[in-house]
Amino acid sequence: MATSRNPSPLPCAFLLISLLFSSSSALFSPSDNHLIACGSSSAATLEDHRVFQPDSTCGYSHLHSYGPKVSLSSVVDSSLLPSPLHGKARVFSRSASYEFHIKEKGAHLIRLHFYPFTSSEYELSSALFHVSAGEFSLLTNFSTSVPVLKEFIVQVDTDSISINFIPAEDNLFAFVNAIEVISAPRDLILDICSLVKPDRVEKFEGLSKQSFETLYRLNIGGLKVTPFNDSLWRTWLPENEVSVKFDAAESKIESFSGRINYLKYGASREVAPDNVYQTARVIGDSSHNMTWEFSLRPENRYLVRMHFCDVVSMALNEMYFNIYVNGYLVNKDLDLSHVTGQLASPYYIDFVIDTDNSGLLKITIGSSNISKTNWVHGLLNGLEIFKMNNTDAGLDGEIPISMLPEGIVRRGIGEFMMSLPCGFGFAILLVALFVLVMKWRTESRNSLAMSHLPSVALEGKSAKGGYQMVSKVEI
Structure with missing residues (x-):
């Protein structure tokens, strides 16, 4: 019988140090x-x-x-x-x-x-x-x-x-x-995404300059993620802990214990942690969809972020699915392998959406017509919804004067009072300038009028010995 040997502790220690170093260097x-x-x-x-x-x-x-x-x-x-x-x-x-x-x-x-x-x-x-x-x-x-x-x-x-x-x-x-x-992080909110309108999808620019309030942050198909397991100290709730209408009778939950492959220019751990990408809710039957319905404030603008990570396919290019927002097809035949180049690699999509007077928002994952029977027909790993500012005033309506702290109000009044002398001085200068301009225009008119009148010179001298000019007006 062959005898077993204890492995050398050096490689294990080196591996542990490497893992700790890579983990610490990745912390935000x-x-x-x-x-x-x-x-x-x-x-x-x-x-x-x-x-x-x-x-x-x-x-x-x-x-x-x-x-x-x-x-x-x-x-x-x-x-x-x-x-x-x-x-x-x-x-x-x-x-x-x-x-x-x-x-x-x-x-x-x-x-x-x-x-x-x-x-x-x-x-x-x-x-x-x-x-x-x-x-x-x-x-x-x-x-x-x-x-x-x-x-x-x-x-x-x-x-x-x-x-x-x-x-x-x-x-x-x-x-x-x-x-x-x-x-x-600078990559948390990128500048360009898709704007979903009732009849089309357009390009939306300037997203990174907006302000947001987090309304929902869901770990789809997974358990609660606490700040301890999130590099931005966020909490991700499971679907059953929020008031969301959910329709996915034929869906199932899949989990993954392997390594998540974060790409250099793709979704980072600051976008969403491993725990979100390691679980997913998938479509089990090509004839069914998965839908999440949210009740939001009517006639407001929202950012919807959908997180995907193919941790269920057996090979590349074996999953295609459609994404619908309020029943409108916003992404057809999405192939995660095409955008990431490998399995278990995270990917997210941002949509800006204007809600109507109902305030309802429906997110649907549906199977694609080009999907094969034995393939996975769609999945979703995480979902976030943010309220966007509609105006420059803020996220929650216009700012009443009572919202301004007294210090700001006092400073504003003080600056106004301090500006009054300058304002009066400027006004006086304007009035003086106006008077000078009017006087100059009047004198110019008189001079111009005199230059057009006929005149004769009398041979004589003035009392001071100079020649005297007199005007003769023709009627």
Whole structure:
């Protein structure tokens, strides 16, 4: 019998070091990574190992408050809280803002944590307030009775950004538990995508300059993905945890335990993590489709991102399928092998969509006519839906004057008052210039009129010895 040999530890150690190095080098390291625990007196460490600094001592943010600010300590068992961030909150009875220094201009992720607990002084579920980033509205008349995380993608083109909290009325208040301001990867939102109209698909440019609010982020066919397993610290929910109408009776779920092949210029781990691409819901019968239906705010514009990764085909070019948006065919005979060149390689498609007055959005994956019987007839790995800003004012309607923090309003009034002397001075100069021009025009007319009148010279001298000119008018 042959004796077995223990493998040399050197190759194993070298492999482990290589894996650790490749993993660490692939981690996203944002230039701006501001994490604050509002109302807390100590740092809060999350399960994903991120550390949120208390807003009272944080060096990279500054709290401006124009009224009383209150820190609330939770009265419930801390072990029952969903996060260490939710045991404290900062409450504002008047407008206030957090100012963050920005190192890298461009798209930033802004996340606002709200956990409406009840203390002896406040019931946070009764709060009603507005939130803006600078003068760009994020939330208007916002209130919540359940824990919620609001995520936005906002363009920042200045050296700092202020997150403002303004009570909707004088007798109300605003609150927040935690804030994140993080530089977004440059490839998170590309500039060009497809615009879906009722009767055609057009090219859409300028997507990277828009702002977004995340509404849905689904791991289709998979389990919940927590921030611990996402390089951008996002949460991906399974289909059964969101209020989505789903029609896929003949579909099935497939999983993949192999390596996801990320391409150099393709979808990166910052676009979606391995856990999303390793699971998929697939069409099991060529005569059936898969449809997800969402109820959105009517007559608004949305960005729909669909994630694909062929982790089920046995060979290249053995899966073709169609994509429909609200019943309209937007992509026919999609072949993932053609766009990626290999199996288990992620790919995503962005669509900009205008909803009608119904607000319904239907996403459908259907089989292709050129698909063979024994092939997979379509799949979907992940789905994201973002609300886009309709105007320059923001994501949640026009900005009322009450949304502007008092500091901005005061600064605006102050600048206006300071500009008044300059304005008056400029007006006086204009009036003086006008008077001079009118006088010059009058004198010019008189001089011109005299040059056209007949005249005679009298032989004589003036009292001063000079010749005297007199005019003779002919009638």
